[in-house]
Amino acid sequence: MDGTGAGAPVDPNMRAGASPSLNVGAPAPRPFGATYAALDLGTNNCRLLVARPARDGFRIIDAFSRIVRLGEGLSHTRRLGEPAILRTLGALDICRDKMEARGVTRARLIATEACRAALNGPEFVARVMYEIGLDLEIVDRETEALLAAGGCASLADPEAEGIVLFDIGGGSSEIVWLARDTGSSLRQRVRHWASLPLGVVTLSEKFGGFEVSAEIYQRMVDHVTEELQPFIAAAAGEKRCAKFHLLGTSGTVTTIAGIHLGLLRYDRRRVDGIWMDEKDVTAAIATLRAMTYADRVANGCIGHDRADLVLAGCAIFDAIWRAFPAPRVRIADRGLREGLLMQMMGADRVWAPFQGPSK
Numbered sequence: 001m002d003g004t005g006a007g008a009p010v011d012p013n014m015r016a017g018a019s020p021s022l023n024v025g026a027p028a029p030r031p032f033g034a035t036y037a038a039l040d041l042g043t044n045n046c047r048l049l050v051a052r053p054a055r056d057g058f059r060i061i062d063a064f065s066r067i068v069r070l071g072e073g074l075s076h077t078r079r080l081g082e083p084a085i086l087r088t089l090g091a092l093d094i095c096r097d098k099m100e101a102r103g104v105t106r107a108r109l110i111a112t113e114a115c116r117a118a119l120n121g122p123e124f125v126a127r128v129m130y131e132i133g134l135d136l137e138i139v140d141r142e143t144e145a146l147l148a149a150g151g152c153a154s155l156a157d158p159e160a161e162g163i164v165l166f167d168i169g170g171g172s173s174e175i176v177w178l179a180r181d182t183g184s185s186l187r188q189r190v191r192h193w194a195s196l197p198l199g200v201v202t203l204s205e206k207f208g209g210f211e212v213s214a215e216i217y218q219r220m221v222d223h224v225t226e227e228l229q230p231f232i233a234a235a236a237g238e239k240r241c242a243k244f245h246l247l248g249t250s251g252t253v254t255t256i257a258g259i260h261l262g263l264l265r266y267d268r269r270r271v272d273g274i275w276m277d278e279k280d281v282t283a284a285i286a287t288l289r290a291m292t293y294a295d296r297v298a299n300g301c302i303g304h305d306r307a308d309l310v311l312a313g314c315a316i317f318d319a320i321w322r323a324f325p326a327p328r329v330r331i332a333d334r335g336l337r338e339g340l341l342m343q344m345m346g347a348d349r350v351w352a353p354f355q356g357p358s359k
Contacts, residue, residue, distance in 0.1 A: 034350065035061070037099045037107035038340035041136065043071030043114040043170030043201050044309070045251075046091040049337045050102045053350040058341055062102050066091040067305040071114035071171045075202045080118045085127070092132045106348070108340050110139045110147075113171030113199065141195035144336065145174040149193075150186050151339030152249045152332035153178060155273055160243035162191070164235075164324045167335055168250040168316045169199040170309075175228070175320065177235045178247075191238060194231035196316075198224065200252065200309040203316065209308035210293045217289065220315035221322070228323050235324075245328045246321065249335035251306065252313030257331040258301035260284040265300040272333035281321065281329060285314045 036058070039048045050062040068088040073081055099107060115121035115138045125136045139147075148167040156163050156178060165176045177192040203209075207220050257271045260280050276284075288310060291299070296307035321329070 034105045034348070035103050036341055036344050037102075037104040037109070038337040038344070039095055039107070039109040039134075040336045040340070041068075041070065041088070041092070041109070041111040041115070043074070043112070043172075043199055044069055045170065046070075046088060046095065047337060048095045048098060049341060050098060050104060051341050053345050058345060062098050064091075064095055064098055066094070069170075069201065071117070071201050073205070074114055074118055074171070075205050078118065079120050080114065080124050085124060089128065089131060092128060092134055096132055096134055106344055108344055109134055109136050110144075110336075110340065111136045112139060112144050113169060116140070117171065141172065141174070142193065144172075145176055145193045145195060146186065146190065147339035147343065148174055148249060148336045149176050149178060149190060149339070150342055151335040151337065152247060153181070153186065153189070155330050155332050155334075156181070156247055157243050157245055157330075160245060161241040162238050163245055163247050164320070164326070165247040165249070166317075166320050168248070168252040168313050170201040171199045172197060173199050173316055175231055177238055192231060192234045194228075194234070196224070196227045196231075198227060198316070200313045200316070203312035204309050207312070209310075209312055212289070212311045214289075217311065217315055220312060221319045224316050224319035225323065228319060232323050240324075240326075244326055245330060246324065246326045247330045247332060248317065249332035250313070252310065252317055253329070253331050254333050255301050255306070255310055256281060256284045256288070256314070256317065259287055259299075263301055268333045271331055274331050275328050276331060277328050278321070278326075281317070285318065288314055 035050060035052050037048065037050045044067060046066050046068045048064040049060055051058040051060050068084065068091050070080060070084050070088045072084045111125065115124060118124065121138060125138060128134055128136050149165055152165070158181060161180050163178050165178050167174045173196045175194050175196065176190055179189045179191050181189060203220055207216050254271050257274055257276065258266050260276060260283070261270060263270065288296070293307055296302045296310060297304045302310055
């Protein structure tokens with residue numbers, strides 16, 4: 001699940017915030033010296049976090065992120081192409097070396113929409129095991145949505161009766177109606193969820209991403225709005241209190257936040273957890289839409305690898321905000337990988353439990 005993220009290494013001193021956690025039985029506790037790895041292979045990005053438990057969460061000791069575009073052309077061919085596979089194998093080789101160097105004792109390595117949708121997805125997973133020695137798990141859409149929610153749910157306003165949490169990916173986008181934390185499990189807090197069969201890669205391949213006119217942009221927004229209709233209908237009865245807000249995780253929202261802050265170079269520490277109001281978001285998206293492709297390439301929060309994808313991400317964000325008008329959105333530079341780490345540590349009883357999907 002990864003879109004147009006700035007891809008900067010995660011701050012090694014970052015600690016995960018408190019978050020609800022997972023009921024997975026009672027495995028034998030592991031010592032605090034155990035080292036965990038979470039890998040998310042999406043349509044666009046290959047991303048790894050390596051962490052150790054800490055008294056107040058966990059400490060990231062290594063991270064890796066690379067644009068691989070595994071799902072390039074998938075919407076047309078229904079197959080993973082060999083150039084994309086080779087790029088991805090190269091990134092996974094680095095991830096394996098990092099895990100070995102850090103002495104990882106427990107890992108969960110997941111693949112999302114590209115491998116789910118590709119006819120040769122299982123064949124690719126087998127090739128990764130044979131050539132790299134990593135055991136990838138293709139997860140379903142519900143698992144992906146719940147893990148992403150678990151990874152950033154701690155950023156929800158505790159006074160909000162409900163929020164709309166969304167993750168704009170490369171090949172799919174997950175959206176969740178999350179109820180207030182009353183001590184219940186994450187599964188109980190998720191009132192509705194949907195996985196839209198579109199992301200920044202698929203949308204830009206369908207409509208174009210290099211030069212995006214006002215007409216093309218509106219067509220993208222309309223397309224996403226149409227896909228949102230079942231979720232809108234499902235959530236129609238949910239109450240939106242005065243504290244209602246959106247919570248966005250993905251590279252699209254962190255890029256928008258970086259533009260809003262005027263960052264010359266992406267800085268996770270300044271972005272993760274900030275609040276933006278509707279005026280802020282509208283202005284940042286307008287700035288991005290006014291840029292030429294060359295301007296986007298030159299921008300330190302976007303770069304060459306994402307310059308043709310970021311406006312598709314803006315259109316997805318725009319459609320979600322129009323469907324669920326809110327006075328503010330909170331920006332999360334955390335999500336699925338953090339959810340995986342919390343799930344594993346909760347299962348091993350070395351950190352507060354995480355109530356979500358287990359393995």
